[in-house]
Every structure is written in C-alpha cells, then in structure tokens.
Amino acid sequence: MALASTMCVTAMATEKNDTVVFSSPTKVTVMTNDSVQKIKVTGKKGDENFRYEKTVAIDNTKTSTKVIKKLAEDDEKWVLDVGYGWAAPTNTPDGHGFAVFRSNEWFFGVRYCYTPKGATQTYSTGLWCDWRSYVVPTGKVIGKNADGIVGFSKFSENYKKTESEIRIFSLSVPFLFTQKFGKDSNTSFSLGPVVNFNLRGRINNEWTDGDYEMEESIKGIGYRPVTVDFMGILKYHGLGLYCKYSPMSVLKDKTVDGVENPKFKSLTFGLFF
Template sequence: MENIVTTIIMILIVACMPVVSKGEEPVDTVKVVKKADEVVVTRKGTVTRLEATRMDSLQNGKYYIYEVDVRTSSPDEEYDLPDLWEMKLPFLPNDCDNCSGRRLRRQLTGFSHVYWGWRFNYNDRREVKNGFEVGVRDLVGVRWDHGPQTVGFSIGAGFGMMRFLAQDGFCYAKHGDALVFRKISEGIKVDKSRFDVWRFHIPVLLDVPLGKVGNFSIGGVANLNTYASSKTQTISGDERESVKYKHFQQRLFTADLFASLTIEGIGIYATWSPMSVFGAGFGPELKGWSIGVDLLTF
C-alpha cells in the first residue's frame, strides 16, 4: 500500500513539473487516499484525472476524484506533456508476495451476528415448551482474509441467553442441586414458570461473500454456560407467590453448529444444539435447534 501512495504522489509531481519549470508556480496539493482498493489514472489533453475507490466495512464503495490541469505559464510557449510517465501500472510491485490480493490481512470486528430467535426442543417436550434466545455472538473479534470480497475466517467473543418455559400443568423446582419438574396442584394457577441460561459465546466461523451485498457464514459456536436460574409465579385465590431458584449444576461447556445467510447486513440464522444443558441426574437435557433473525453488523 505504501507503494500505491508513493506512486500517486509521483503522478502529481510528474504532472506538475512543467508548471514548476516554466512558470515557477507552486505544485497543487492533493489529499492522499490511504488503503485504496482501486486506483485509475487517465489523461486527456492537459488534464490528469485520478479516481480512487475505497470500500468500507459494509463493502460500500467510496469514490475520490482529483483532477490536475497542467498548463504553461505563457500562452506563447508550447510544451507537450511526455507520454512516458516512468512508472509501471497498475502500481503493483514485482514481488507478488506483497500484492494485496494474496497477502493475508487481519482486522478487528464488532457487533456482528446480533440475533433473536425461537428455540425448538426435540426432547423433554412433555414438560418444556419451545422458548427463545437473544444475544450478540460476536461482540468483538478478529477476522483474517485476503481483501474485500474474499473468503475469510473469524473468531470472536459475545454473550446471550436462552429461556425455556414449562408446559401447562408443570412448574420448575429444585431438588438438591438438580432442576426438576413438579405437577401443579388443583386450585393453583401458574402465571409463569421459566428457566434461563446466561452464557458467553466463542464463535469460530468461515465467512463467504455472496456478491457485494450478501454473506454466508458457517461454523461452530462454543458456549460457556456461566449462570442459570428458574422462576415460578403462582396464583392461589387472592394470593400471588413467586419462587426463584439458582446455583444449578448445568454443563459449563456446550457447543452449537451455526449457519447464517444475510443480505445488506440483515438475514436469518439456524443453529443445532446436540449437547445437553444438564448432565444425567441434574436436570432435563434441553437439546434442540433454533432459527431466527441475524444482523451481520449493528
């Protein structure tokens, strides 16, 4: 990239040399565009035109156009600009190891894969309803790729929570360190009975660009289930009672398979959770899959 910036400066110096030599006028100053993805230089008559394209994080192009009009100081004098610019286009060094198309680059990411979705259980359905989940899978992370519109690899860190609702006629309770279900006695109405798991995410993803506006991500997500609690609220006559339990023996580590498809930063995702939230004797397995809305950038 330093070679590109140096070459741009050389273009302006070469284009303005006749002005300095003939009229002793100062050279025009033009802003340098750093990390340009594409540079096009054309010349028509005495006007040299430079167009630079730079892509932002959403792969939207920003264009910078500069023009330099080189003329002699005296209308009576004639001076033709040389056709030889003494430089090789398109400004790439002979050593391709330094070419931006092949060099592996690293960049920070953040607020990626913000999600909200429905969670469907394929076991424990007798006692547990389908629930939901919400969070940010990649609050901060690192991505490696070879440039814009290339396949990349990313790893990050985020957080989220998932909620499981008890089926009608059941409520969550605690027996020792285990999460258990109890049947509701007659005359007692359950306003709500839920079980929440808060967790940290470590996503390891392969990102495949789909044109200029689309993206497909696939990989695995490691979950650190750091906190779990249950809350049951019952109504008996005019009395309302709320009971909350915590300090369960949920698995500290679980893993999900993840895939998402986004267009213009908005899309859908799907996960499969083959690992149980609780070990044998400490609670329901709560295995399932989920689908929902995924925001690639927020």
C-alpha cells in the same frame, strides 16, 4: 545528411539529459494511456520537415501503493452482532415438552473479521453475551429435589398466571467461516461452532395465588459449564437469519436412586443483525 545528423545529435541529447527544446514547433501531439505517454513533434522554425517522437513510461507506483493500502485496511474490521431467536428444546422427557414460541434466546457482542486480499472468504471470532430461556407450557412447573435432580410436575390448580423456565447465561465465543456469493455480492453464508462458557443457570417460577403474585428462583441446577453449538447464518445486506443446534444436553448427566436429570438439547431459529 546534415538534417539526419542534426536529428541524431538531438535524439542523443534527449536520451542523456531528458530535456529537449524546440523553437516554434508546427504541431505537437501528446497521447497518454495508463502505462505510457507518447509525444510527437512535426515541423519547427526553419525546418518544416522536422519529425520527433518520444515514448515515456508512466510510473503508477504511488497510485498502486495507495490502492493496496486501502485494500489492506478493508481486510480487517470489527463488527457488532445482535441476535434474537426462538428455541425448540429436543429430546425432552416424555410428557414434558417445552413451549417453543415462549422459549427464546438473545445475544449481542463483537467479532473480529479477517478477509484475505481479493478473496470472498472471511474468518472471524469474537465474544457474545447470550441469554437462553426454556419455558414449559402453562400449568407445568420445573423443580429440584433434595438430591439436586431437576424434575417436572404441575402447579396447583388454584394457581393462576403460571410460568416456569430454565434460564442460562453464557459468554460465547464464535468461530465462523463466511462465504460471499461474489466479490460485489451483498449475500453471504456463515458456518461454524460456538463455544459457550455457561456462567449462570437457574429455575425461575412465577404464579398468582389469589391476590398475591409469587416468584421462586432455584439455583444449583447442575448445568454444564461448557457446551458447544453449531451455527449457520444466511445474511443479505445487514439482515440475516440464523439457525443454531445444541447437540449437548443443557443439564449435566446425573442419576440418584434411578432418578436422573432430564437430557434435552435445543434447536434455535432467529434473526441476526
């Protein structure tokens, strides 16, 4: 009974002061996991039958806070985008097709990406500088008449090394939704619209006439100031493939005396970094 009373008093002191001193314990066992720590004392000086056990909860608040903070930082970031592709204009006037592998697009810019904590979906937007070039086959030429209507014809047979193209420069704003194939996956698919603010458009013609190299630049071709594309990107690690479809005609709808601007759209495939 005396021993029981002594142990009871000791335990009460432990609960109140949270400090217990044992003189020459025979054996001390400490067991720890992620949430609790258990201390077991067997025997002490003058009492080999003494037993004491204490379970203490471990506070992981600081560690958890650091992890949560790190995850929050990883959820928001800026990325650099670079792309190069080959354009295939569609809906072109009969007999006036474009040269697919000579028509191209390249762009670069930045995007702000936001990923909700623990999610595999990312939402992003940014700003790209975009250059597009629509080239007609060798021997054909693009021009503009007095009414501002763009048309197609042929270079003189005496001209050599001919090249004719429509060039468009844009500031583009992408709005992309990205889905990763698992939290630890390196593969993702992005989809969304790209709004193009077309700032500059012109026709550029080059040819060689005998010993002379000639170049002609035609402004005021009546391009649309704003167009919308739809873009898809399949990416693995840092390398991706993209497809972009432009359902809106590059040039404005315009008709004078029955002659109208050519209405053509474009489909582009390329590499995305």
